[in-house]
Amino acid sequence: MANYREILRLHSLGISNKQISAACHCSRTTVIDVLKRAAGISLEWGSAKDLSDKEITDRLFPPGLPKPCYKMPDYGEIHKEMGKNGVTLSLLWAEYCCQCREAGELPYQSTQFNKYYRDYVIKNNATMHLDHKPGEIMEVDWAGQNVCITDTDTGASIKSYVFVAVLPYSGYAYVEAFISQNQESWTTAHVNAYKYFGGVTRILRPDNLKTGITLVTKSETVINRTYLELAEHYGTAVIPARPRSPRDKATVECSVGIVSTWILASLRNVQFLSLHELNEAIAEKLIEFNNKPFQKKEGSRAAAFSEEKIFLLPLPPRPYELATWKIATVQYNYHISTDHHNYSVPYEYIKRKV
Template identity: 35%
Template sequence: MSKLRKVIKLYCQGQSKLQISATTSISRNTVKKYIRVFSGLKTTWEQINQLPDKELDELFCKEPEAIVDDRLLPLHDFLKQQEKRLRQRGVTLLRLWNEYHAQYPEGFSRTSFYHQYNLWKKRVHPSMHMAHKPGDKMFVDYTGEKLQVVDADSGEVKTMEVFVAILGASQLTYVEAVESQRVEDFIGCCENAVRYFGGAPNAIVPDNLKSAVIRSNRYEPKLNENFEAFADYYGMAVLPARAYKPKDKALVEGAVKITYIRIFASLPEKLSTSLEELNARIRALLEVHNRTAFKGRSYSRQEQFDEMERAALQPYQKNVLNVGPHQ
């Protein structure tokens, strides 16, 4: 007996979905799907059992026919034009629906608009589940892989860490090679990122790096005093990413992956002869990355930053802290 038949038979015998799932080793969601289809057929177990396996599979496993709705194309065009506005302060989905309804009075109702928006967002931004407000957060981390420089005189090859920072709303990215993850190098990189962005966000989110967080705690993490002083100096709160909460650091992890593709893989095979030369090469590739249009979009990170996030940042202090290397 196929597992599908067994699910229907056990259901007709009065067993619960949980019991059926355990007995057949089929996930509860699949069990629920089979039972939902069976209930909708308004038939009996005896009639179902008479069908050959092929017909049974077609009946229970076929994909639902796509429903074509003439209102979808105008809605998607509207959302594509307005998506960046939702990241601006004070702009809500209700306000967006009011504008949509005024423009398309025969369009979707408010509830359907919300539902279609969520479907559209998942399709367009499948990995972005968090909405970030302009000027709100800067996420920072180091790449797992490292880069190398070779001393022109001695031929000694040195390994360099690679720091990555990304702004939440615009996704403008900063990348820098540095000698270590020591606190002075880490703070220096964070400050260089602030200077590159031209301003400081409201908060900085490190991934529990030892240079930033001495002891991780869900409610009161103990921060490195020098790093905390640096953040205070620029008016930034420190919000360490929570352990076992992948969404807290998804954005910077995505930036690290893109760094591998667009910077690491694009560097010349010949090693740089100094850290300064390596960072000059990185900066050139970084500019290309930030000015390349998002996939499926007509605008880039730089354009999005200029339009919606630059003005939301806090002006950074002109006097420079002597906490680390500055390129």
């Protein structure tokens, strides 16, 4: 229990409430409440110093005095609101206070409000800190499992690579197979994913592939030039997963595993004669995957995506067109060669890299 005698004594010396709370090992709210009650009954240190601790307590807090009843917020609804873009605890606390004033109820202070929310999160789900806001992030990666296509001329198996894009909030996914993991395939996959989702997330989170990220260190992240142009065209920000931090891409890593089981494994005994044929089969399985009911909660990825879609940024008028960048040294004949064709440049660039 707080030392009310010491609070009154220190206040009489002109000590600030903050310093009193530190000296008496109690909160500033307690100090303010004690001084307010003391002022209400005209109890000052001059008259209180001759009273016992019990007498001071009984005067400040008369026996039988009803304790204030604070309105407990609906933290289930508050946590749901926290999943929306731009919503903070400070905003929700202000709205909660307005509702209490309108209903004539007593609201908690922000510190207590925030504490109860943290307790709610810990009690109800220890992994709630991994929740994502709708329309915030699109996570992308190549699946570890490949699908083979049979060459109709030679009968040889051609390996294909599977691109996966996931919206962590809803779990809604896009899947497409490519013959290569080169820059063109990587870029085309993103363009098609945005078209499939019908919008753009605010953040694009890839793994640290060379087609996306040139260099990642503790102090610097260098984004591939083509990938940066793609991000600028769609108005999104590229924030790669940190090296050796799988929790940064937990959703896509999990979804890649699910996709490998649900889509790719189910097609393991099917022979495909073209990439188009393979992607048609993947598209059919993808519809089933996104509409499959969740195992541990109600609804499906498609149902959750219908709520998330309104939070996506609009697509640009035209899709991004790939530009391949190369570096060449200008020869003495003031020409550069690319794709077996020569192009002239101003002679001032001789022996310079362009």
